[in-house]
Amino acid sequence: MAFEGLTERLQNAISGLRKKGKVTDADLRETMREIRLALLEADVNFDVVKDFIKTVRDRATGTKVLEGLNPAQQIVKIVDEELTKMMGEEAVPLNKSPKIPTIIMMSGLQGAGKTTTVGKLALKLKNEEKARPLLIAADIYRPAAIDQLQKLGSDMDIPVFSLGTDVDPREIVRQGLAQAAENHNDYVFIDTAGRLQIDEELMNELADIKDIAKPDEILLVIDAMTGQNAVQTAEGFDQRLDVTGVVLTKLDGDTRGGAALSIRAVTGKPIKFVGQGEKMTDLDVFYPDRMSSRILGMGDMLTLIEKA
Amino acid sequence: EKTRKSFGERLNAFFAKFRSVDEDFFEDLEDTLIQADVGYETAMQIADELRSEVKLKNAKNKNDIKQVIIDKLISIYDAAGNGEDISMHFAKEGPTVIMFVGVNGVGKTTTIGKMAALYKSQGKKVLLAAADTFRAGATQQLQEWGRRDGVEVVAGPDRADPASVVFDGVQTAIRGNYDVLFVDTAGRLQNNVNLMQELEKMKRIITREIPDAPHEVLIVLDGTTGQNALQQAKLFKDSTDVSGIVLTKLDGTAKGGIVLAIRNEMHLPVKWVGLGEQAADLRPFSPADFVQGLFKGLVD
Numbered sequence: 001m002a003f004e005g006l007t008e009r010l011q012n013a014i015s016g017l018r019k020k021g022k023v024t025d026a027d028l029r030e031t032m033r034e035i036r037l038a039l040l041e042a043d044v045n046f047d048v049v050k051d052f053i054k055t056v057r058d059r060a061t062g063t064k065v066l067e068g069l070n071p072a073q074q075i076v077k078i079v080d081e082e083l084t085k086m087m088g089e090e091a092v093p094l095n096k097s098p099k100i101p102t103i104i105m106m107s108g109l110q111g112a113g114k115t116t117t118v119g120k121l122a123l124k125l126k127n128e129e130k131a132r133p134l135l136i137a138a139d140i141y142r143p144a145a146i147d148q149l150q151k152l153g154s155d156m157d158i159p160v161f162s163l164g165t166d167v168d169p170r171e172i173v174r175q176g177l178a179q180a181a182e183n184h185n186d187y188v189f190i191d192t193a194g195r196l197q198i199d200e201e202l203m204n205e206l207a208d209i210k211d212i213a214k215p216d217e218i219l220l221v222i223d224a225m226t227g228q229n230a231v232q233t234a235e236g237f238d239q240r241l242d243v244t245g246v247v248l249t250k251l252d253g254d255t256r257g258g259a260a261l262s263i264r265a266v267t268g269k270p271i272k273f274v275g276q277g278e279k280m281t282d283l284d285v286f287y288p289d290r291m292s293s294r295i296l297g298m299g300d301m302l303t304l305i306e307k308a
Numbered sequence: 309e310k311t312r313k314s315f316g317e318r319l320n321a322f323f324a325k326f327r328s329v330d331e332d333f334f335e336d337l338e339d340t341l342i343q344a345d346v347g348y349e350t351a352m353q354i355a356d357e358l359r360s361e362v363k364l365k366n367a368k369n370k371n372d373i374k375q376v377i378i379d380k381l382i383s384i385y386d387a388a389g390n391g392e393d394i395s396m397h398f399a400k401e402g403p404t405v406i407m408f409v410g411v412n413g414v415g416k417t418t419t420i421g422k423m424a425a426l427y428k429s430q431g432k433k434v435l436l437a438a439a440d441t442f443r444a445g446a447t448q449q450l451q452e453w454g455r456r457d458g459v460e461v462v463a464g465p466d467r468a469d470p471a472s473v474v475f476d477g478v479q480t481a482i483r484g485n486y487d488v489l490f491v492d493t494a495g496r497l498q499n500n501v502n503l504m505q506e507l508e509k510m511k512r513i514i515t516r517e518i519p520d521a522p523h524e525v526l527i528v529l530d531g532t533t534g535q536n537a538l539q540q541a542k543l544f545k546d547s548t549d550v551s552g553i554v555l556t557k558l559d560g561t562a563k564g565g566i567v568l569a570i571r572n573e574m575h576l577p578v579k580w581v582g583l584g585e586q587a588a589d590l591r592p593f594s595p596a597d598f599v600q601g602l603f604k605g606l607v608d
């Protein structure tokens with residue numbers, strides 16, 4: 001039951017009708033119900049599902065029967081195409097400043113994976129571009145947040161700027177940027193504390209850091225296992241900070257990751273990277289089409305369609 | 309704008325146009341439950357039980373209806389846990405061992421920090437074991453909580469075998485006559501077979517040293533998690549025989565509705581909830597408060 005893929009669902013829903021080679025209104029209604037269910041079980045936001053179903057229904061209604069594809073396959077194909085479209089057609093790279101340093105600021109709820117992602121991105125840039133990043137430790141709240149960043153930095157031989165936990169994060173960022181200028185670092189990462197999007201005081205702090213640092217990239221880090229609340233979170237951070245990109249973490253799990261679709265739908269901001277593990281090398285570029293198949297749970301169906 | 313209304317706002321809107329409890333009512337109810345992460349099947353099940361609730365048909369105004377729904381949700385929750393023991397279990401003599409498990413970043417270490425403060429304030433002698441030797445800064449994080457709480461922490465070297473830290477922790481707890489030992493473990497995703505086996509091994513070592521331990525294995529679930537939490541509860545229960553749930557981050561906008569589904573399917577009780585990042589932000593779970601929380605924002 002739970003996590004049954006859309007493929008199986010649709011096969012069940014339309015199994016009797018395959019020979020007809022034609023989709024009736026009743027078939028379509030049943031099919032849309034199954035799609036809705038599959039998306040909800042994948043944690044796609046309720047309102048987003050509604051809009052999406054409408055789009056798919058409109059398209060499916062006008063679709064001619066394709067040679068060689070049964071109705072279930074055709075509808076899955078439409079769903080997949082629409083999902084991929086919605087998720088952004090291709091991967092979007094990290095913003096880069098014309099002159100150094102490129103400044104990247106992190107944001108997100110507690111425990112989403114911000115600090116880990118700072119480490120992963122810094123290592124990626126170091127390996128791929130021989131970059132010389134500086135990591136600024138601006139989380140003064142979480143116990144040992146600075147130790148965590150320092151450990152990651154020292155393991156990768158990447159410098160970390162910190163003023164301990166007694167200095168205001170705004171001041172830490174100011175001084176960190178000054179140090180980056182002095183040392184000609186080409187990238188600066190600002191690791192910030194996790195916070196709720198409804199926490200006025202801490203959201204003000206983030207907005208201030210944004211004003212001070214004028215980041216080229218403000219990344220919103222979101223846990224791929226997030227449920228219906230992903231929309232509120234993404235909206236909250238985006239409205240306040242106007243984020244420039246999203247990182248979806250913990251995709252190495254068995255979650256369907258419907259949050260990806262919700263975030264994309266409400267913010268319109270590109271998902272740039274996905275976290276696929278705890279190691280510093282476990283970061284991948286985001287591929288909308290793969291994410292779409294994952295949400296639907298339908299790897300096999302796509303191969304089927306391609307062969308048809 | 310019709311979209312992105314909060315749970316409460318939706319219900320308010322429904323009540324505003326309320327005339328009688330008809331099929332639309334139940335469909336709206338299903339929708340609102342789904343939006344609280346209760347999950348499709350559980351939402352349907354709850355709505356069906358409410359469909360056959362006579363009191364609802366006789367309800368005269370929206371406050372009546374609200375109360376009937378809340379009472380019913382609580383009784384559904386309670387019924388699923390019939391005969392279940394939601395108390396914390398303590399050793400008859402010698403140290404009580406409480407082990408924490410869960411996926412990455414849900415709040416295991418923080419909950420230990422909170423619970424250690426609580427038990428210490430009750431006069432218990434508390435020890436923490438830093439068996440997350442994997443994540444950068446994990447040991448220091450627990451040590452910082454130890455310092456705040458004024459309790460001892462057993463730790464090993466970076467990248468030490470976590471089982472060896474567990475062993476040291478249990479030995480120290482026995483020899484030092486501690487009342488409670490908290491074992492902090494590294495976050496791991498439930499589909500990672502090797503790491504789940506590592507966790508089983510830690511648990512086995514505890515039992516080998518103290519036969520009736522661990523007295524509690526608490527799975528920590530992030531209140532913002534969607535349907536995957538069910539999978540987490542299942543697989544962690546399989547590997548470590550989880551005895552209860554801690555539901556964290558309920559101070560945010562998420563409702564944690566998935567625990568209703570977990571309760572229904574697996575009969576695992578929520579024992580504690582996390583409501584913030586400070587030591588005092590831990591509460592025993594109350595079904596009434598939880599269900600009220602689902603309806604937060606409703607007019608009274």
Ligand SMILES: Nc1nc2c(ncn2[C@@H]2O[C@H](COP(=O)(O)OP(=O)(O)OP(=O)(O)O)[C@@H](O)[C@H]2O)c(=O)[nH]1
Pocket residue numbers: 108109110111112113114115116117139142145192193194195221249250251252253274275276277278282412413443495497
């Ligand atoms: N499996 C897996 N774990 C991850 C991934 N990204 C981060 N983590 C883990 O998630 C947990 C939280 O990560 P952090 O980087 O500390 O998260 P954070 O957002 O900085 O947390 P706060 O600073 O407390 O808000 C850690 O255990 C990380 O190892 C990922 O892609 N996959």
Ligand SMILES: Nc1nc2c(ncn2[C@@H]2O[C@H](COP(=O)(O)OP(=O)(O)OP(=O)(O)O)[C@@H](O)[C@H]2O)c(=O)[nH]1
Pocket residue numbers: 110111142194196410411412413414415416417418419440443446493494495496528556557558559560581582583584585589
């Ligand atoms: N708002 C809020 N934040 C919480 C709560 N519980 C924990 N946190 C925060 O969530 C983040 C992760 O908490 P941890 O205790 O490090 O989580 P963990 O499960 O030990 O993480 P790993 O060991 O990396 O798997 C930290 O920033 C905590 O301060 C809670 O109830 N409410």
Ligand SMILES: [Mg+2]
Pocket residue numbers: 114115116139145191192193194
């Ligand atoms: Mg962090």
Ligand SMILES: [Mg+2]
Pocket residue numbers: 416417418440446492493494495
């Ligand atoms: Mg921890």
